[in-house]
Amino acid sequence: MNDHKNYYRNKGGRKPKAAPCVHRYVFRLNEEDNSKFLSLFEVSGMDNKAKFITSVLFSKEIKTVKIDKGTVDFYMRLTSFYSQFRAVGVNYNQVVKLLYTHFTEKKAAAFLYKLERHTAELSVLCRKIIELANEFTNGNIEK
Known part of the structure; x- marks a missing residue:
């Protein structure tokens, strides 16, 4: 009966490989x-x-x-910039809602005009970034 217990006892260690x-x-x-x-x-x-x-x-x-360190660095910075750009978009929507809820329509329109000018500047900057990204990717593909 003791032999039966020893047979099923866990021996521990690694399982042997099939083809060592x-x-x-x-x-x-x-x-x-x-x-x-x-x-x-x-x-x-x-x-x-x-x-x-x-x-x-x-x-x-x-x-x-x-791994090209320059490409990795560019990708990381572009990803960081993209997250900041999305945050600006969220804040933009919140500001527009708050303007219409807390100010008169005339005052809100004045503030929105200023916001619209800054948005146009941001749009130009975004186009430049897209051009630079395209130049970078075209330059890496040709190499």
Whole structure:
């Protein structure tokens, strides 16, 4: 009866792999070959040198991802600007509602005229930003 309990007892640890890697090969590189190997490994973006070597040996596809810091920075700033632009739109709607509820129609129209001028300036600025974004994307695509 004790044998039966020991059989179903949790042993802990990892579950064994279906196909464990048990064969090991060692090779040596000189300084020049090692620097080439390390540069290829860095470009590959893989995090494990053994997996990189096996993928190269068996001609598996190696994906490389290059990140342009300028593009990332531009994207982050444009995203930040877009959120600020949306906040201005929300505030614009709130101001228009408040003008009509708290002021006379004549006074509200005067304030709206000033707001409309600033909105036109903001529209011109928005067009310039769109042009700059288009120039940036066209410049990156051509490279």
